[in-house]
Amino acid sequence: MLRFAPSPTGDMHIGNLRVALMNYIVAKQRGEGFLLRIEDTDKARNIEGKDAEIKELLEKFAIHPDQVLYQSEHLHRHQELAVRLVEEGKAFLCVCTEEELEAERERAKAEKRPYRYSGRCANLSAEEIARIRDKKIPYTIRIRKPLEPITFTDRIKGEITTQPGEVDHFVILRADGTPTYNFACAVDDMLGGVTLVIRGEDHVSNTPKQIHIRRMLGFTEEIVYAHLPIILNEAGKKMSKRDDASSVKWLLEQGFLPDAIINYLLLLGNQTPTEVFTLPEAIEWFDLDKLSRSPARFDLDRLRHLNREHLRRMDERTLSTLFGFADAEIGKLAKLYLEEASTLEELRVKIGAIFAPKGCEGEWGEEMRALSEAILSAPYFEDFESFKADLIERTGLKGKRLFKPLRLLLTGAEHGPELSDIYKYIKSYVTEVARCQP
Numbered sequence: 462m463l464r465f466a467p468s469p470t471g472d473m474h475i476g477n478l479r480v481a482l483m484n485y486i487v488a489k490q491r492g493e494g495f496l497l498r499i500e501d502t503d504k505a506r507n508i509e510g511k512d513a514e515i516k517e518l519l520e521k522f523a524i525h526p527d528q529v530l531y532q533s534e535h536l537h538r539h540q541e542l543a544v545r546l547v548e549e550g551k552a553f554l555c556v557c558t559e560e561e562l563e564a565e566r567e568r569a570k571a572e573k574r575p576y577r578y579s580g581r582c583a584n585l586s587a588e589e590i591a592r593i594r595d596k597k598i599p600y601t602i603r604i605r606k607p608l609e610p611i612t613f614t615d616r617i618k619g620e621i622t623t624q625p626g627e628v629d630h631f632v633i634l635r636a637d638g639t640p641t642y643n644f645a646c647a648v649d650d651m652l653g654g655v656t657l658v659i660r661g662e663d664h665v666s667n668t669p670k671q672i673h674i675r676r677m678l679g680f681t682e683e684i685v686y687a688h689l690p691i692i693l694n695e696a697g698k699k700m701s702k703r704d705d706a707s708s709v710k711w712l713l714e715q716g717f718l719p720d721a722i723i724n725y726l727l728l729l730g731n732q733t734p735t736e737v738f739t740l741p742e743a744i745e746w747f748d749l750d751k752l753s754r755s756p757a758r759f760d761l762d763r764l765r766h767l768n769r770e771h772l773r774r775m776d777e778r779t780l781s782t783l784f785g786f787a788d789a790e791i792g793k794l795a796k797l798y799l800e801e802a803s804t805l806e807e808l809r810v811k812i813g814a815i816f817a818p819k820g821c822e823g824e825w826g827e828e829m830r831a832l833s834e835a836i837l838s839a840p841y842f843e844d845f846e847s848f849k850a851d852l853i854e855r856t857g858l859k860g861k862r863l864f865k866p867l868r869l870l871l872t873g874a875e876h877g878p879e880l881s882d883i884y885k886y887i888k889s890y891v892t893e894v895a896r897c898q899p
Contacts, residue, residue, distance in 0.1 A: 462654045463488040464496040465519075465526070466646065468503065469511035473518050473709045475759070476661050476692050476700070479726040482740075483659045483689070485524045486747045496653060497526035500646070501533050502639050518709055522719045523740055532645050539640035539648055542678060543602045543633050551677045552633060554600040555582040556593055578603070578630050602634035604644075604677060611669040616687035617752055618662070623669035631670060647671035651680045659749070662688040687749055690730055693758045706761055716806030718775075721768035728767075729757035737770045765803040772799060772808070784812045794886035797878040814873030815887065821870070821897035828866035829897060831856045836870075836895040845884040848891075870895050 465481040467473065488495035497519065499512045516529070546552035562578075569576035583605070585593075593600055606629055612622040633644035640648070650658065650671070665688050675684075692707075694700045700707045712722055723740050727733065730753035734746055772780065777792025783805055784791060791812070798811045821829040835855040842848040852867070853859060868880055871887065871894055887894050 462494045462496055463491075463657055463659070464498050464650070464653065464655050465524075466498040466500050466532075466649075466660075467515050468500045468506070469515065470503070470506040470508055471511065471702070472711075473515060474700075474702075474707050475709055475712070475722075475726060476689075476707075478518070478522065478709050478722070479692070479729070480660050480689065481519060481524055482522070482723060482726060483747075483749070486740075486744050487657065487659065487749060489744050490747065493656070494527040495525075496655075497529045498649060498653075499529070499531045500642070501531050502536070502539075502645050503642070504639065514710075521713070522723060532649060535645070535649060535652070536639065538652065539645055540634065540638060542648055543640065543644065546604060546633070546677060547602060550605075552602050552604045553583050553630075554585060554590055554593060555603045555630075555632070556598055556600045557582060577626070580630055583630060599636040601632045601636050603630045604633045604674060606630045607669075607673050611672055613668060613672060613686060615665075616657075616685060616749055617690070617754055618665070618688055621665065621668075628669055628673060633674065643667055643670045644674055647674035648678075650684055651675050651678065655684060657685045657687065659687045659689065662690055664688060687752075689752065690754060690756045692729065693756050695759060695761065697758060699756075700759060704759075706759060706764075712764075714806075716804030716809070717764060717768050718771050718805065721764065721771040724767050724771065725764045728763075729759075730755065737767060737774075769799050769803040772796070772803075772805075784809060790886040790889070794883065797882055797886070801877070811872075811874075811877075815871065815883075815894055816890070817873060818896045818898040819870055819873055825866035825869055828856075828858055828862055829870045831858065832863075832867055832870050833895050833897050837892055842888065845881040848884060848888070870897075 463484045465477075465484050467477055467481075485495050497516070499515065501507050501512065512531070519526070543552065547554065565579055566576045582603070592598075607625050610622050610624050611628070612620060614620050631643070632641050634640055646667070647670075649655075668686055668688075672684075692700050694704045694706075702708070705711045709722070713719070720739055723743070724738055727738075727743050727747065728736070732748075732751045733743075735742075773796060775792070777789035777796070778787065780792035780795055781788050781790075784795065794815075795808045795812055798808055802808050802811060819829060819833075821833065832852060835852055839848075839851055839855070842851065849863075853863065856863075858866075864880070865875075868877070869875065871880065871883060871891075877883070884891075
């Protein structure tokens with residue numbers, strides 16, 4: 462089993478989508494299950510509706526989980542295993558208040574050393590524990606820190622060793638009875654039969670803690686890890702929520718195709734046989750071991766280039782449906798504009814301007830009105846030359862006085878592809894297109 466385990470606490474980041482993609486691809490390659498696990502145990506940070514949004518976005522990108530579960534559904538198992546660790550002496554109750562812990566942090570800061578929990582509750586007597594429970598004093602459960610180094614081999618980063626002093630007596634169950642991220646994650650990977658975890662390198666520091674938890678629970682099967690390098694913004698800094706392009710939703714709203722976004726994310730720091738490809742094609746050749754260890758820089762211009770290529774490859778009738786039509790000719794019309802547009806939103810503006818009533822005012826207003834009247838009363842012409850000849854005869858307009866207002870009337874813009882090329886695809890709609898605003 463492989464898994465994608467997002468938290469419903471905000472918009473999906475492109476780094477999250479990249480993780481989902483790679484887990485899905487490897488699951489398909491290995492013939493194993495792919496699990497979507499919504500990590501919703503931190504109730505204070507959950508945002509209503511974000512879980513549904515995650516599922517909808519994965520559907521848009523043709524990432525289909527074999528199973529969907531919410532981490533909160535396993536609450537009783539998390540609590541049961543945390544209590545078992547206490548009973549076995551591998552974890553302990555902690556009644557330290559937030560004020561006391563904050564004082565410890567401040568002391569560590571003043572002494573210029575990394576903060577580590579003092580362990581003041583690590584050896585409470587049976588009488589003290591009984592009193593805590595009798596008086597219902599709030600407590601957390603902390604797992605005892607490791608005594609030996611923790612070493613694992615990362616599929617991308619190589620061997621990583623964490624010394625005992627780097628892992629604290631950390632909290633596994635909060636005072637409200639909910640598990641912390643590392644405990645819930647470690648337990649669910651163990652119980653879910655997860656064999657390989659592909660995730661962002663911001664989780665590297667969590668891995669030794671999760672390995673430690675499973676060892677304390679007696680779990681001996683190996684889970685392999687692959688931590689993906691971070692994605693940098695165009696300024697070379699770690700991408701954050703302040704970068705619009707970091708949001709998958711923003712990219713879709715801007716008119717980037719899911720296929721192009723998939724293509725781009727799989728290109729980042731990777732060796733691929735071709736530059737332009739689809740998800741089914743990537744499943745055939747993707748190799749986790751070919752990923753670079755170095756951070757990859759996000760380049761919006763390259764994404765635009767890929768988006769343009771995927772738009773060019775799209776079936777024309779399907780493309781036309783994105784503009785409210787079901788006509789391959791409109792898809793071909795849209796593709797004419799791919800020299801100057803690279804997203805669906807930019808194409809939508811171009812197509813919208815063609816079919817919107819025109820403001821026949823200003824410098825060329827008189828000519829535009831004359832041409833509109835002539836077109837609305839003219840017969841159908843199959844080719845542009847016959848159409849143009851008829852307009853010259855009916856209006857007496859020639860040269861710039863013909864072509865400038867005609868372009869404005871047919872396209873709503875002063876510049877663009879050749880009118881003869883545009884006419885091929887709008888000839889059936891020309892009386893709708895060449896209308897002045899009332």
